Amino acid sequence: MGRVDAVAAVHLVGLQPVRTNNDCEGWHYRLNAKAKHGRLNLYQLVQLLSTEASLVSIQVRLLSEGTTTRLQRSSYNKLHTRLNKYCRTIMTTVIVPLIAY
Secondary structure, X not given: OOHHHHHHHHHHHHOOOOOHHHHHHHHHHHXXXXXXXXXXXXXXXXXXXXXXXXXXXXXXXXXXXXXXXXOOOHHHHHHHHHHHHHHHHHHHHHHHHHHHO
């Protein structure tokens, strides 16, 4: 991977609005809470997972249509806005001149 490719990869990560690992961990935490932290029998667990599976397809459709957005705390939303601003500044002042070089 060249120098420009590495810089561009860092840029793309900084501008992603969805942090996949955090989303997955948030989903896992909520599922664990619904499962009463492992205190379900097998049949209750299967029913819970079946309900979650039916909701996933609905959520994917809504997200792809753009009719819903992911929930985000206002403090993290502000932080992400600042991060996005700094990444765009770095892109225009550092990365573009590197590519032109």
